[in-house]
Amino acid sequence: MPNLNQPETVLDFPILVGDIGGTNARFAIVVDSYAEPREFPVVQTADYATIDEAIQAAILDQTHLLPRSAVLAVAGPVDGDEIDLTNCDWVVRPREMMAGLGFSEIVVLNDFEAQALAVVALGEAHMEKVGGGEAETVGSRVVLGPGTGLGVAGLVHARRTWIPIPGEGGHVDLGPRSARDGEVFPHLEKIEGRVSAEQILCGRGLVNLYRAVAAADGKEARFSDPAEITSAALESSDPTAVETLDLFLTYLGRVAGDLALVFMGRGGVYLTGGIAQKILPALHNGKFRTAFEDKAPHGELMETMPVFVITHPMAALAGLAAYARTPGRFGVETAGRRWKAR
Known part of the structure; x- marks a missing residue:
């Protein structure tokens, strides 16, 4: 200390x-x-x-x-x-x-240590809530943000002080769980044989996931830019992009929920970065929150944990x-x- x-x-x-x-x-x-x-x-x-x-x-x-x-x-x-x-x-x-x-x-x-500091520095005017109960004032917090990579940090309160905990949590394993996952995951690009969270939950990861969904269905991948994929998904103009974003939200919810359990994040989970801000409307469609709370035997606990999107651009x-x-x-x-x- x-x-x-x-x-x-x-x-x-x-x-x-x-x-x-x-x-x-x-x-x-x-x-x-x-x-x-x-x-x-x-x-x-x-x-x-x-x-x-x-x-x-x-x-x-x-x-x-x-x-x-x-x-x-x-x-x-x-x-x-x-x-x-x-x-x-x-x-x-x-x-x-x-x-x-x-x-x-x-x-x-x-x-992401800096992002954790921002959670304390910013007020409610720069955050939008995505479900859950009220954040405990000095409860532990989790910050994660898909961007160029997947940043992760924790924030704990001890001795009347906020202590940021940096790490490389974006590189934890992320594996298939549903039948559809089993169809998509074999087509994901891997690093040395493994799929980390960052291989899906970042800009290039979104493209990786989009191509895998298309390959699983035997379709052509029309887009190669993350912004094109999210725009097509939000506009519902490309079915593969729509499913890609739904799966992205599901996997983001799984990882965010895991980290919330690790830190017992009663102070909230905070999503930051440009991707989270851009897909904010989709974060309210239920896919993210369902995956976040699906943590048996602790589903009721997860329901109480709030999630916020940080909307401040800096x-x-x-x-x-x-x-x-x-x-x-x-x-x-x-x-x-x-x-x-x-």
Whole structure:
């Protein structure tokens, strides 16, 4: 447990906060403990060879503010002085970044750790409920979001502090259960012989599932883009897309329910990211909620657990900004994830 009263948890303002995903990178600058973060246009990771180039060109060259510290959330495990991103070619090298961009210190978190922080930072105005009872005020929470990959994090309350729990839960096994699953799963693209949740529950996973449904029925797969598939499904213009989205909702409900059981998520399960926001109407059709609650012998327990879709377009940045302002509010362990200029 980190000592939340240690003075070194405080960061020097202004603070650059960044949410670095596989496809997009979002940045803002927090000027002080009271100001709203100043957001910058979304950066496409493919447009820059390195994260350092992106920060210099897209942020520092566009403002008179000179951040003294940085808090970055990255899509991948944080381990060592060279941090590889799971679904992007960028490598975060904090020591080189401090030398080249002038930061005095850098904290690097997992991207879904930032999403977990956002669950506390955001209010009800930025969430839409998808069934279940009332969330317990200090009950454990689960955050997951299908995007470029499938991010997962937990959030627990202890010693009057919210503690985010990062992990790689998107890579848990996901297997067939129904007769239809048995027809579809043999056609799914696998990684080293296994189907993880992320092989289905992300953008490329949606395409993987769509192709598998088409193959199971001996049909041609008309679409190769996730947005095309979801649009066709929501418009009911393509039967294969409609079933694909229904199965996607079912599998998302299964995984979300499993994670809710792991964390005993009486504080709620929170779906985040662009895909969840786009398919929000379909999340109310019952497929997701039925699968979420189908956890015998704990069906009655699952019925009480609420699910929310986070609708804020910059949720992770809101979480990072909340941490940057008042790090003592959160039990974030920074050992091995905080670098200071010598």
